[in-house]
Each structure stands twice: as C-alpha cells, then as structure tokens.
Amino acid sequence: xxxxxxxxxxxxxxxxxxxxxxxxxxxxLSTSGVGxxxxxxxxGKALEWLALIYWDDDKRYSPSLKSRLTxxxxxxxxxxxxxxxxxxxxxxxxxxxxxRLLLLTDWSDAFDIWGQGTMVTVSS
Amino acid sequence: EIVLTQSPGTLPLSPGERATLSCRASQSVSxxxxxxxxxxxxxxxxxxxxxxxxxxxxxxxRFSGSGSGTxxxxxxxxxxxxxxxxYYCQQYGSSRLTFGGGTKVEIK
Numbered sequence: 001x002x003x004x005x006x007x008x009x010x011x012x013x014x015x016x017x018x019x020x021x022x023x024x025x026x027x028x029l030s031t032s033g034v035g036x037x038x039x040x041x042x043x044g045k046a047l048e049w050l051a052l053i054y055w056d057d058d059k060r061y062s063p064s065l066k067s068r069l070t071x072x073x074x075x076x077x078x079x080x081x082x083x084x085x086x087x088x089x090x091x092x093x094x095x096x097x098x099x100r101l102l103l104l105t106d107w108s109d110a111f112d113i114w115g116q117g118t119m120v121t122v123s124s
Numbered sequence: 125e126i127v128l129t130q131s132p133g134t135l136p137l138s139p140g141e142r143a144t145l146s147c148r149a150s151q152s153v154s155x156x157x158x159x160x161x162x163x164x165x166x167x168x169x170x171x172x173x174x175x176x177x178x179x180x181x182x183x184x185x186r187f188s189g190s191g192s193g194t195x196x197x198x199x200x201x202x203x204x205x206x207x208x209x210x211y212y213c214q215q216y217g218s219s220r221l222t223f224g225g226g227t228k229v230e231i232k
C-alpha cells in the first residue's frame with residue numbers, strides 16, 4: 001500500500017527558507033509515469049498546487065511561486081524535497097505531498113494518494 | 125492559467141437528497157482532464173473522480189462526474205452521513221495545475 005509522509009519544521013521566520021521532505025513507500029520515482037506533487041492549504045482556505053516532479057526528472061511549478069520553489073528527488077532514499085525561499089506569514093499552511101495517479105492508457109496529473117500533511121507557521 | 129469557479133459555495137442538504145456541484149473553467153479543459161476530491165475536517169483530500177467521469181478506486185457509485193469543455197458537474201445521488209464535506213475540483217489539462225475554491229456540502 002502506497003504511503004507518503006511529509007516532514008519539516010513547524011515554525012519558520014519570515015525571509016527564511018523552508019525545506020520539506022516527502023518520504024514515500026511502495027512505489028519508485030524511477031518507474032515510468034510516476035510523479036509526486038506538493039499542494040498546500042492555508043487554514044480555512046482552498047487547496048493550492050505548488051510543484052510536481054516526474055520519474056524522468058521533469059519538473060513543473062506554479063507560475064505565481066516558481067521563483068521561490070525548487071523540487072528535487074532522491075530515488076535511492078524514496079524522497080522528494082521541496083524548498084521555498086523568502087517565507088512570509090501568508091505562506092502559513094498545511095503542506096501536502098501526493099502521488100500522481102498512474103494510468104496505463106492516459107495522462108493524469110490528478111493525485112490519488114496523499115500524505116497526512118504538515119502544518120507550517122511563518123511568524124517572527 | 126485556468127481559473128476554476130465552484131458553485132455554490134455552500135450547499136445545505138439532508139441525508140438521502142441529491143447533491144449537484146458545479147465547476148466552471150475560465151477556458152476549455154483539455155481532454156476533460158478534470159478531477160474531484162472530497163475533504164473532511166482535519167483530513168487530506170481524497171480523490172473521487174478523474175478524467176471528468178471515471179471513479180477512483182474504491183469510490184461508491186453514488187458519486188458520478190460529468191461534463192466537458194468548461195462546465196463540469198459532480199453528482200452525489202443520495203447523500204450518506206459521511207458525504208458531508210468540502211469538495212474541490214482540479215484541472216490537469218494544462219501544465220499549470222489549478223484547484224477550485226471548493227463547495228461545502230453541509231447538513232440542512
């Protein structure tokens with residue numbers, strides 16, 4: 001059974017860089033078609049997609065946050081890392097990583113398995 | 125960027141009733157690459173529908189999706205107590221993925 005779990009600091013100061021790690025099991029990011037995405041949700045608000053990395057190391061970013069985000073993978077450790085620079089209080093949110101739905105005959109950037117999420121607060 | 129507008133914002137209904145949720149896109153969603161998620165308080169979202177109308181693994185058949193182009197609908201045929209939650213649509217027809225603002229289905 002596929003699982004994902006986010007880890008990282010719960011509190012960061014404004015202007016600092018946030019580094020989050022997604023550790024997953026029962027799939028490999030070296031397998032064709034596999035991808036892992038990051039999505040966040042401010043308290044009481046809607047979901048916001050941040051980034052997605054594919055098995056072939058192709059990467060996609062939210063245009064509004066692209067200058068601040070970097071997504072990388074470590075296939076040997078079954079991990080995906082997201083860094084976000086210049087954190088601001090408006091970045092306070094629960095951050096989720098999620099497994100890209102893998103279909104045999106079609107493209108899909110929907111997310112079928114999600115981690116539990118990690119709450120990050122930005123405050124001095 | 126494709127903007128997704130969900131309506132209504134809140135939908136008060138009783139168990140057993142039919143729920144119809146709308147998701148409208150600012151431009152056509154390529155190949156009907158639209159998904160629906162359910163989220164309960166304190167939980168991660170759960171994938172219900174992908175490709176506008178295909179149910180994800182383990183999703184009951186009371187959930188159905190339809191639509192194409194810019195107009196999509198999620199229908200819950202008969203609401204069960206566990207269906208009261210917030211529902212989000214997401215498009216993946218563009219490389220810039222986007223989510224809608226959500227519809228809360230609440231107990232009337």
